[in-house]
Amino acid sequence: MPNRIYNFxxxxxxxxxxxxxxxxxxxxxxxxxxxxxxxxxxxxxxxMALHEEAEALCRELAGIPSNYHVLFLQGGASLQFSMVxxxxxxxxxxxxxxxxxxxxxxxxxxxxxxxxxxxxCTSEDRNFCYIPKGCTWSAAPAYAHFTSNNTIFGTQFAKxxxxxxxVPLICxxxxxxxxxxxxxxxxxxxxxxxxxxxxPSGVTLVIIRDDLVERGPKELATMLQYRTYAxxxxxxxxxxxxxxYVMGLIFKWIKKQGGLAGVERANRDKAGKLxxxxxxxxxxxxxxxxxSRSMMNVTFVTGDASLDEKFVGVAKKAGLDGLKGHRSVGxxxxxxxxxxxxxxxxxxxxxMRDFEAKSA
Amino acid sequence: MPNRIYNFxxxxxxxxxxxxxxxxxxxxxxxxxxxxxxxxxxxxxxxMALHEEAEALCRELAGIPSNYHVLFLQGGASLQFSMVxxxxxxxxxxxxxxxxxxxxxxxxxxxxxxxxxxxxCTSEDRNFCYIPKGCTWSAAPAYAHFTSNNTIFGTQFAKxxxxxxxVPLICxxxxxxxxxxxxxxxxxxxxxxxxxxxxPSGVTLVIIRDDLVERGPKELATMLQYRTYAxxxxxxxxxxxxxxYVMGLIFKWIKKQGGLAGVERANRDKAGKLxxxxxxxxxxxxxxxxxSRSMMNVTFVTGDASLDEKFVGVAKKAGLDGLKGHRSVGxxxxxxxxxxxxxxxxxxxxxMRDFEAKSA
Numbered sequence: 247m248p249n250r251i252y253n254f255x256x257x258x259x260x261x262x263x264x265x266x267x268x269x270x271x272x273x274x275x276x277x278x279x280x281x282x283x284x285x286x287x288x289x290x291x292x293x294m295a296l297h298e299e300a301e302a303l304c305r306e307l308a309g310i311p312s313n314y315h316v317l318f319l320q321g322g323a324s325l326q327f328s329m330v331x332x333x334x335x336x337x338x339x340x341x342x343x344x345x346x347x348x349x350x351x352x353x354x355x356x357x358x359x360x361x362x363x364x365x366x367c368t369s370e371d372r373n374f375c376y377i378p379k380g381c382t383w384s385a386a387p388a389y390a391h392f393t394s395n396n397t398i399f400g401t402q403f404a405k406x407x408x409x410x411x412x413v414p415l416i417c418x419x420x421x422x423x424x425x426x427x428x429x430x431x432x433x434x435x436x437x438x439x440x441x442x443x444x445x446p447s448g449v450t451l452v453i454i455r456d457d458l459v460e461r462g463p464k465e466l467a468t469m470l471q472y473r474t475y476a477x478x479x480x481x482x483x484x485x486x487x488x489x490x491y492v493m494g495l496i497f498k499w500i501k502k503q504g505g506l507a508g509v510e511r512a513n514r515d516k517a518g519k520l521x522x523x524x525x526x527x528x529x530x531x532x533x534x535x536x537x538s539r540s541m542m543n544v545t546f547v548t549g550d551a552s553l554d555e556k557f558v559g560v561a562k563k564a565g566l567d568g569l570k571g572h573r574s575v576g577x578x579x580x581x582x583x584x585x586x587x588x589x590x591x592x593x594x595x596x597x598m599r600d601f602e603a604k605s606a
Numbered sequence: 607m608p609n610r611i612y613n614f615x616x617x618x619x620x621x622x623x624x625x626x627x628x629x630x631x632x633x634x635x636x637x638x639x640x641x642x643x644x645x646x647x648x649x650x651x652x653x654m655a656l657h658e659e660a661e662a663l664c665r666e667l668a669g670i671p672s673n674y675h676v677l678f679l680q681g682g683a684s685l686q687f688s689m690v691x692x693x694x695x696x697x698x699x700x701x702x703x704x705x706x707x708x709x710x711x712x713x714x715x716x717x718x719x720x721x722x723x724x725x726x727c728t729s730e731d732r733n734f735c736y737i738p739k740g741c742t743w744s745a746a747p748a749y750a751h752f753t754s755n756n757t758i759f760g761t762q763f764a765k766x767x768x769x770x771x772x773v774p775l776i777c778x779x780x781x782x783x784x785x786x787x788x789x790x791x792x793x794x795x796x797x798x799x800x801x802x803x804x805x806p807s808g809v810t811l812v813i814i815r816d817d818l819v820e821r822g823p824k825e826l827a828t829m830l831q832y833r834t835y836a837x838x839x840x841x842x843x844x845x846x847x848x849x850x851y852v853m854g855l856i857f858k859w860i861k862k863q864g865g866l867a868g869v870e871r872a873n874r875d876k877a878g879k880l881x882x883x884x885x886x887x888x889x890x891x892x893x894x895x896x897x898s899r900s901m902m903n904v905t906f907v908t909g910d911a912s913l914d915e916k917f918v919g920v921a922k923k924a925g926l927d928g929l930k931g932h933r934s935v936g937x938x939x940x941x942x943x944x945x946x947x948x949x950x951x952x953x954x955x956x957x958m959r960d961f962e963a964k965s966a
Contacts, residue, residue, distance in 0.1 A: 250640045251640030253640075255647040258648060274610065280610045284621060284626070327827075327829075328829055352828075441844055446847065447844045447847050448847075448849055466719075467687075468712075468716060469684050483683075487807050488807070567641065
């Protein structure tokens with residue numbers, strides 16, 4: 247077993263060792279097939295079984311009702327920023343966007359190419375350090391779009407916003423999908439790039455309600471219509487087979503952790519420990535408002551950029567990697583996705599206490 | 607080392623054992639970084655070095671001039687069927703398509719959503735069993751598009767078609783990219799899904815000339831403009847890092863085989879052996895015209911569908927997998943991509959001779 251360090255990267259991010267080991271053991275031969283997992287035809291029995299299992303596990307974990315499709319796409323959340331409005335918005339229609347960070351801003355920019363965007367709320371006034379309390383909705387939005395967790399700014403919606411009745415709620419859940427139970431029926435469409443909680447980059451999970459699939463215009467490019475994926479179980483063309491396989495392994499691993507409730511408990515423990523220290527009045531303080539804090543990305547600063555940089559360097563030497571905050575916030579960011587081990591939080595706390603003692 | 611069988615799959619397809627072994631050894635820790643290859647941030651030094659190396663090796667192998675971009679995209683050739691016309695065709699303009707099989711037909715269907723398609727040639731009259739000799743070009747096509755190798759029908763362009771001067775030539779090279787030297791300057795854009803000669807599914811290689819990047823409308827969705835990838839070295843959003851890493855390993859492996867000239871020799875040897883037997887007047891006969899045969903996908907039949915089925919079954923039992931032909935051709939298809947071992951061709955020939963002897 248190689249010597250692994252603590253990887254606080256915001257994504258691509260740490261994956262469970264058991265999952266990596268299983269993928270490794272199937273790279274030259276998937277089970278006893280004599281063909282590596284990456285080399286199996288996507289139309290063959292061996293891969294098809296894994297593909298179906300990944301979908302079934304996804305449905306089981308999140309309790310996805312039968313009127314929702316589970317789709318595996320490519321292009322990341324960034325392509326979804328465009329696919330959502332291309333399928334659901336058009337000139338003359340308005341979509342409501344909740345602007346809580348860089349990613350929702352980017353999503354809104356793509357939507358404006360298709361129709362009108364109404365900003366239902368924004369926290370830009372304080373550099374996105376909070377989740378706005380309420381929204382002002384437009385008269386009859388085609389849909390409402392929000393980003394459940396803001397990777398860069400360390401904020402997270404405690405629960406889904408209450409969109410007006412019958413307005414399809416669309417969520418970019420890239421950085422907190424399956425980190426806690428989800429009430430799927432509240433949403434019309436949830437999408438997430440895999441590379442934080444679900445696997446390697448290059449797969450996008452889309453959970454979409456029947457009626458939204460049908461709403462997309464058939465004039466759109468085939469690969470940009472949700473129905474193309476829904477009709478062919480994400481096998482219209484060659485899917486990213488290895489990524490979907492790893493996602494299936496992750497789903498199995500989540501199940502073993504006690505499902506979404508189990509990982510939520512662990513995530514609350516991990517982030518809670520760190521926030522408690524940040525609230526203790528030492529050298530480090532959190533950047534997000536207390537009621538808006540993310541369980542996935544804990545952002546904090548000393549208030550002195552050079553001290554921040556020094557700490558990031560010290561931590562890196564101690565085997566705590568990827569702690570440098572995004573340039574738009576500065577300071578530090580500890581990404582604590584599902585697979586991040588609790589011992590890594592303890593190690594970070596130790597490094598912080600040690601640094602504080604030496605700086606005092 | 608697991609017991610590997612001969613995998614004749616048309617894609618995803620066999621990969622070199624050395625490449626798989628190296629990927630396997632870096633899954634839990636890339637070198638001594640303590641972080642697995644899939645877990646490294648795409649903005650970190652370790653991944654960036656691999657990303658740049660993959661591009662540099664690609665340029666070196668194919669002798670790509672500096673006025674071409676090498677891009678790593680997602681969505682497979684199927685998304686390129688749409689991205690090409692979305693960027694380069696519009697209402698009022700015509701693009702010329704050479705229709706030599708199912709994939710070029712699909713590409714033309716997507717182009718018709720954007721502008722006019724002129725069929726410059728087609729081999730549909732004989733179920734695509736040949737490459738047409740000449741083309742009739744439209745007056746001033748925006749571009750000319752062809753599929754260099756037809757995976758399903760076992761045909762391949764011996765050389766790029768001679769499009770009129772100044773007409774950008776665009777090639778879907780998904781199933782024969784880097785199987786032989788390429789004269790890049792003849793092309794304006796070459797694209798290829800990785801899953802045949804270049805790596806796992808989920809990465810698309812695009813080689814595109816400067817001026818075509820600029821031609822795309824800026825109103826297009828950000829992720830559908832080539833300039834988005836060209837300006838940010840395919841790092842505008844999180845790329846499929848693992849797939850690009852494996853592609854880099856494949857490039858290294860090709861270099862060790864003597865580059866594109868080296869793999870071409872090996873490919874000619876492999877396919878040549880098989881075609882010689884198919885031409886020898888035994889039970890099996892090739893389906894493609896002699897002057898149009900593919901070095902990548904060798905399609906053949908007995909002329910008796912039940913005998914074909916029997917042979918596929920017998921071969922499978924002998925450890926020769928994936929030989930069943932596509933339903934639109936029937937019979938058998940032996941895909942002999944770069945990584946397919948010569949010994950596998952010998953094993954197939956032995957199985958064919960044995961079957962012929964028993965059927966005689």
